[in-house]
Amino acid sequence: MSNQRQQKPTLTGQRFKTRKRDEKERFDPSQFQESIIQGLNQTGTDLEAVAKFLDASGAKLDYRRYAETLFDILVAGGMLAPGGTLSDDVTPTEFCLFKASEDMETMQAYAQVFNKLIRRYKYLEKGFEEEIKKLLLFLKGFTESERNKLAMLTGILLANGNISASILSSLFNENLVKEGVSASFAVKLFKSWLSEKDISSVAASLRKVGMDNRLMELFPANKRSCEHFSKYFTDAGLKEISDFARNQQSIGARKELQKELEEQMSRGDPLKDMIAYVREEITKNNISEQTMIGLIWSSIMSSVEWNKKEELVTEQAIKHLKQYSPLLKAFTSQGLSELTLLLKIQEYCYDNIHFMKAFQKIVVLLYKADVLSEEAILKWYNEAHLAKGKSVFLEQMKKFVEWLKNAEEESESEEEEAD
Numbered sequence: 001m002s003n004q005r006q007q008k009p010t011l012t013g014q015r016f017k018t019r020k021r022d023e024k025e026r027f028d029p030s031q032f033q034e035s036i037i038q039g040l041n042q043t044g045t046d047l048e049a050v051a052k053f054l055d056a057s058g059a060k061l062d063y064r065r066y067a068e069t070l071f072d073i074l075v076a077g078g079m080l081a082p083g084g085t086l087s088d089d090v091t092p093t094e095f096c097l098f099k100a101s102e103d104m105e106t107m108q109a110y111a112q113v114f115n116k117l118i119r120r121y122k123y124l125e126k127g128f129e130e131e132i133k134k135l136l137l138f139l140k141g142f143t144e145s146e147r148n149k150l151a152m153l154t155g156i157l158l159a160n161g162n163i164s165a166s167i168l169s170s171l172f173n174e175n176l177v178k179e180g181v182s183a184s185f186a187v188k189l190f191k192s193w194l195s196e197k198d199i200s201s202v203a204a205s206l207r208k209v210g211m212d213n214r215l216m217e218l219f220p221a222n223k224r225s226c227e228h229f230s231k232y233f234t235d236a237g238l239k240e241i242s243d244f245a246r247n248q249q250s251i252g253a254r255k256e257l258q259k260e261l262e263e264q265m266s267r268g269d270p271l272k273d274m275i276a277y278v279r280e281e282i283t284k285n286n287i288s289e290q291t292m293i294g295l296i297w298s299s300i301m302s303s304v305e306w307n308k309k310e311e312l313v314t315e316q317a318i319k320h321l322k323q324y325s326p327l328l329k330a331f332t333s334q335g336l337s338e339l340t341l342l343l344k345i346q347e348y349c350y351d352n353i354h355f356m357k358a359f360q361k362i363v364v365l366l367y368k369a370d371v372l373s374e375e376a377i378l379k380w381y382n383e384a385h386l387a388k389g390k391s392v393f394l395e396q397m398k399k400f401v402e403w404l405k406n407a408e409e410e411s412e413s414e415e416e417e418a419d
Contacts, residue, residue, distance in 0.1 A: 029069040067127035084141020136170035155192025199240040261299035314358040325369035338376035350389040360396035
């Protein structure tokens with residue numbers, strides 16, 4: 001038995017051929033390119049016919065696979081090699097964006113062609129945005145006229161919401177920035193965008209993708225100042241963009257200032273150092289005292305972990321504000337600044353529900369600390385208060401305001417007697 005070796009089982013059966021549809025098809029855009037170019041040559045300058053041809057061809061040609069080739073042809077007339085030159089394996093078509101007339105009407109018509117195509121074939125949306133990003137990186141390879149047309153088209157597409165403003169990140173490419181290509185392209189792009197939409201719409205689109213604070217990057221590091229940016233865009237007839245960038249920089253500076261103040265407070269830096277720092281920032285960033293007092297108030301209130309119990313938070317707030325009242329006093333030299341502070345306190349106590357009962361005590365403390373004057377308090381009480389929590393806060397302040405008025409009347413009568 002031991003001599004007899006058991007035979008191992010063998011697998012038998014038919015070997016199946018790989019199904020045709022499972023085979024990985026070779027990427028070969030040349031045939032696709034020929035079909036699109038041929039179609040565009042037949043439709044010519046009739047962009048309505050172009051849109052219909054592209055709509056119908058999507059059913060026969062693989063747009064999903066050759067999206068980049070398709071967009072290259074529609075923009076430049078043929079497939080683009082790295083750097084933006086046309087590949088020479090096929091005769092390019094003359095019926096493309098780069099060969100069209102350099103005017104807004106024609107560019108709007110081309111924007112419609114892209115819009116219809118992407119609405120019909122939604123899966124092209126991402127590929128189209130990637131194409132625009134790529135084309136912007138290739139700007140140095142295009143002629144001035146081609147850049148102008150691309151800038152106008154991109155502005156219209158941004159205005160229509162066909163692409164996201166995140167495509168602008170391509171313009172921050174070091175080589176494009178260094179040679180001034182990015183800035184001059186941005187001027188034409190923004191002119192086109194603003195001819196379709198107002199500055200608030202443009203600003204909203206930029207903010208949505210975090211581009212609102214990056215516009216300075218259109219210039220080399222040695223020219224990346226608000227003054228240079230402002231002059232460049234104002235001289236180009238785009239004062240709205242220059243004002244917007246200036247405002248953004250100011251917002252950025254304020255955020256930095258508030259952060260720095262909070263850090264100084266958490267370190268327990270001397271108040272005189274804080275006051276000196278704030279004065280320096282006011283001068284450097286041209287910030288008004290009214291704006292500054294709002295930032296100081298926010299910094300003071302953000303620099304501490306507040307008790308969640310209403311009965312304890314008032315005591316904590318009074319102690320905390322007493323410590324920083326000299327800082328508040330230093331930047332309430334104007335009546336308007338005092339009023340701004342009062343409104344900030346009202347807003348804060350309303351937005352933070354456990355502070356609702358603390359309002360009157362905070363105001364009285366700041367009155368005694370010579371931060372708020374009776375004129376400012378009376379003006380706030382009589383006419384300048386906000387609607388937020390109005391009835392609660394006015395009721396809280398009623399007795400103190402009566403006391404202020406009586407004190408004012410007594411001092412007036414004493415003055416009269418003295419006369």
